Amino acid sequence: MAESYRVRVAKDYLVFSAGHFITFDGDVCERLHGHNYRVAAEVFGILDENHYVIDFIALRDALKAIVDELDHHMLLPTEHPQIQVVANDREVQATFGDRRWIFPRLDCILLPVPNTTTEMLARYIGRRLLADLEDGTGIRPGKLRIEVDECFGQSAVCELRDE
Numbered sequence: 001m002a003e004s005y006r007v008r009v010a011k012d013y014l015v016f017s018a019g020h021f022i023t024f025d026g027d028v029c030e031r032l033h034g035h036n037y038r039v040a041a042e043v044f045g046i047l048d049e050n051h052y053v054i055d056f057i058a059l060r061d062a063l064k065a066i067v068d069e070l071d072h073h074m075l076l077p078t079e080h081p082q083i084q085v086v087a088n089d090r091e092v093q094a095t096f097g098d099r100r101w102i103f104p105r106l107d108c109i110l111l112p113v114p115n116t117t118t119e120m121l122a123r124y125i126g127r128r129l130l131a132d133l134e135d136g137t138g139i140r141p142g143k144l145r146i147e148v149d150e151c152f153g154q155s156a157v158c159e160l161r162d163e
Contacts, residue, residue, distance in 0.1 A: 010040035011080035
């Protein structure tokens with residue numbers, strides 16, 4: 001009989017509050033707003049010599065560090081074809097059509113995503129978590145699932161797996 005294993009972390013403190021706006025339908029841009037995001041991660045794999053998939057503490061701590069970086073920041077996409085983001089040491093200017101926002105540089109996180117949707121936030125967090133786990137533990141999970149809830153009952157999931 002085949003066996004498969006996964007571990008999941010979903011703690012009350014794996015949350016971040018952040019501002020953002022997204023675009024849709026090509027030329028519609030939402031108003032600036034924010035969410036209290038909740039993040040959970042699942043790692044799938046085989047058991048190691050200690051009989052676990054991954055150390056819960058290493059997974060929890062790596063995810064918490066990413067969540068803490070995002071907390072209380074304005075999230076801006078750097079790969080959007082219509083949102084132009086220009087930053088210097090002091091400020092960040094984002095423009096979309098005739099709309100313009102200026103934010104203090106220290107208050108912004110510039111994300112390598114095409115839009116700051118919950119799906120893209122889940123992908124960003126998942127990719128960062130994979131890299132951070134590999135750097136910190138030497139382990140690169142074969143499959144990772146990240147869930148980002150932007151408000152109770154409304155979430156997006158990104159699964160990353162080695163092919």
